[in-house]
Amino acid sequence: MSTPFPFTAVVGQDDLRLALLLNAVSPAVGGVLVRGEKGTAKSTAVRALSALLPAVAVVPGCRFSCDPGSPDPACPDGPHESAAAAERPSRMVELPVGASEDRLVGALDIERALAEGVKAFEPGLLADAHRGILYVDEVNLLHDHLVDLLLDAAAMGASYVEREGVSVRHAARFLLVGTMNPEEGELRPQLLDRFGLTVEVAASREPDQRVEVVRRRLAYDDDPAGFATRWAGEEAAVRQRVVAARELLPSVRLGDGALRQIAATCAAFEVDGMRADIVMARTATALAAWAGRTDVLAEDVRQAALLALPHRRRRNPFDAPGLDEDKLDETLEEFAGEDDTDPDPDSDPDGGGPGGGGGQPAPDSGPRGGDTAARPEAGEDGAPQASGGAEQSPVRAAEPFRTKVLSVPGLGEGAAGRRSRARAEHGRTIGSRRPRGTLTKLHLAATVQAAAPHQRARGRSGPGLVVRRDDLRQAVREGREGNLVLFVVDASGSMAARQRMGAVKGAVLSLLLDAYQRRDKVGLVTFRGRDAQVALPPTSSVDAAAARLESLPTGGRTPLAAGLLKAHEVLRVERLRDPARRALVVVVTDGRATGGPEPVALAARAARLFAAEGIASVVVDCESGPVRLGLAGQLAGELGGTAVTLGELRADAIAGLVKDVRGRAA
Known part of the structure; x- marks a missing residue:
């Protein structure tokens, strides 16, 4: 296994590193969506984060990484009774853009389920990522139905696999991180809202910082192990700080004043629903724990707003992301509570660690590009x-x-979308066929119809249906394509x-x-x-x-x-x-x-x-x-x-x- 680039060696990108670390402290924050142009260390920072997470105690032999202290009572590999604990490093699982639904959530052996009534289940990536990190590069290019499954599992902490009345459930709690290049397309607003935090990243325009990026990258490429050794001290310090913040988190107090500021900020920026308020509250609490405090301050609420709200304000792809920071400051000042105290001006609330602050730049409030000419009066007609x-x-x-x-017109076979009719994985069933490769969508009636004439020849003696591989039929479905x-x-x-x-x-x-x-x-x-x-x-x-x-x-x-x-x-x-x-x-x-x-x-x-x-x-x-x-x-x-x-x-x-x-x- 190759040596990952050290997290603490990433140059700049303070907001990105802070958002990742806050989720490491409190996975309940809901993950991070990283938006930015290519070549801005998005993937490098995400892959480096797993090395900072504490080791995970698991039940030996459990494919679903059950915690020996509180094993999942519904675990498909259970029940686990007084099993000795084992320890493994925290995992980072990558979801490829072209992954199938079965690869993501796992698959049932339909043939054995029908013929024997056995729940033979092969876990997917959601099971592998349980109690670790699930990383989706180019999440905006992932099929919508996979994104829906992914975010539903992240929200519920469990994955459900159902095939023709046979179902399996297993725990799936993970830190969800997605990266995307906006030039390649946007996510729907409904999906954007399911990510807890978002950060915009861009390459530095400072020559000295760019020089340092190149210098560190060349040094790492020449000797990955030696480069990682030189940063081992900084990595250990951040790892220890994450553990300390996790332990402090339950003791952090979110006062009524901070809650009023959170609610007022979400209302002032007209975000839909209540998810933004909850995410801001969890983020502000994690910020206080990361800074080593037990009280949430106004500065925590401000930073939480900069991380949790920009992507929730976009109504269509032509809206520029970001927040009006002047309006944010006015709202926080107006609703400042008595229990919000100013920190010691001589202290460093961010502790000098990586990602220790820095807000997002205010969006350009001027007209869009090309909108510089005044509109003159047009001639008649x-x-x-x-x-x-x-x-x-x-x-x-x-x-x-x-x-x-x-x-x-006609019936296509293109990528999933919402415009024209197409043969698709999801949609209404219009027929059946023999499966090509792995069976994914069973057509139950057609399968029973194919198997029924052969029951006497196969020696059927009981109520069960004798089903063979040749009897299985794949459902042919019609959906929409882009x-x-x-x-x-x-x-x-x-x-x-x-x-x-x-x-x-x-x-x-x-x-x-x-x-x-x-x-x-x-x-x-x-x-x-x-x-x-x-x-x-x-x-x-x-x-x-x-x-x-x-x-x-x-x-x-x-x-x-x-x-x-x-x-x-x-x-x-x-x-x-x-x-x-x-x-x-x-x-x-x-x-x-x-x-x-x-x-x-x-x-x-x-x-x-x-x-x-x-x-x-x-x-x-x-x-x-x-x-x-x-x-x-x-x-x-x-x-x-x-x-x-x-x-x-x-x-x-x-x-x-x-x-x-x-x-x-x-």
């Missing part, structure tokens, strides 16, 4: 500018709205009327929000002037797409064919990377094509490529004014898709749109 006009500064998007569902929604946006001069471009951006922003909620990947191609460009390659980060859209300039001619050909190339490359993910192309244009020889004919030929390959498409018609040429509708016909106006995109205006999309593409 938003008449378009000349096709060859000069480039105009970015226009602010109109307010987003709820859109109707645009889906890809798609690649590729936006092809016309940014030419004919679209440059500011009022209209603001409405166009608002419509695309609305579709992006819908894509986020439906777990899609998104991409953005724009065309203007002489060519087209990929403004954003396919990604799960819809907020990145929104930022590119917001700063999009307009002006110049309309190379519609170039935009379509660029989109076709993006789809070709993406099919090689992810062949199971189907695409939905959303072309946002007024249908005009200018520039170069025969621009209209060239655009039509480019559009027919999409129709020939059966790629689902929708054209959002942005044409305005009293005289309409219907060019967007003609383009939709060449694409084999359908055309809708900006107004028809609203959820209450296009009830028949999905049928139209399916009918055109069928």
Whole structure:
């Protein structure tokens, strides 16, 4: 086993180290979600934490790590009676992004359960992580149903495995740590709320600190064991401090004044539900224990708010995480209680240990990128500018709205999501088949039907059903998949009327929000002037797409064919990377094509490529004014898709749109 990088050797990242240590002191805090760009020591710090946790006393031979002092009475390996205790190091178990449900929660031997009535259970990663750390790298890329199972187990402290009336339960209490790069997509707000704390990490911009990071990493790579030995003293000191804080934790007093501050802070920042209040209370108590105190102070409440609230305030992916620290300080001062005393100004409440403080920077309260131009008054009816006009500064998007569902026709087999119909692990049962490999979802009726004709030949003599491997049937289920929604946006001069471009951006922003909620990947191609460009390659980060859209300039001619050909190339490359993910192309244009020889004919030929390959498409018609040429509708016909106006995109205006999309593409 390789020597892990020492926790105390991690340079900077005070909030990250503090959040991890607080969970080591009090696992009831609820885990940590670490958000940040790649290369910021997220995984390094998490993997190093396990070396700081105390050893675990277990029942010898128990696959579920039962505590000999209070064994789980429902343990599948039990009952444990007066067993001698054994000791092992605290574990850190990693959950791979591509793990199956059976790998996470464990699996029952269905064949033995049906034929013999035996609960033959193979434990999963949740059992391995009991009384240790469960680490999920790239948790935002984990399938939603696995995240739900994971967080339910973390909340209840137990894992339940049920298959056709046969069930197994075992304890599963662990420190849950997830890391993610927001550029690769966000977690749903409901899932964000299930993580106790969150921290934002970024690489330091200080040259001296970056030099120290490189120096330590090179020294570790050259001699991991020697490097760890040099940091052994600091590691032992922090380990001892964790043990002392755990012992002190039950004695920490959370006074009424601190509780009032916690409740007032959660109310002031309008967080949903009561989980935030509970997490803040547990975090503030752990902070006091970590500092060696038995009273929770206002500074503990403030630090708890900075760790527990930012991710609970996000209503959609376009909201910037973080807290207004001035508002936080005003709330704490207003509700300061009599039992909150100031610490000795000469003391160090954080004890000088790793992660000893430091709040998160205040969020940028200014407008989003690209929102620097004031919105001038538009001309009457938003008449378009000349096709060859000069480039105009970015226009602010109109307010987003709820859109109707645009889906890809047919039945896919892509990644789990919420847009189009697909064969899936979860959903309604539509049939059965013979299992390929391990049986995961038993179709009981089909299994009994397959086994029933052979009972006499198999010598059945009692009430039990004689079931063999060939009789087992896997349930075939239909659920929903996520798609690649590729936006092809016309940014030419004919679209440059500011009022209209603001409405166009608002419509695309609305579709992006819908894509986020439906777990899609998104991409953005724009065309203007002489060519087209990929403004954003396919990604799960819809907020990145929104930022590119917001700063999009307009002006110049309309190379519609170039935009379509660029989109076709993006789809070709993406099919090689992810062949199971189907695409939905959303072309946002007024249908005009200018520039170069025969621009209209060239655009039509480019559009027919999409129709020939059966790629689902929708054209959002942005044409305005009293005289309409219907060019967007003609383009939709060449694409084999359908055309809708900006107004028809609203959820209450296009009830028949999905049928139209399916009918055109069928």
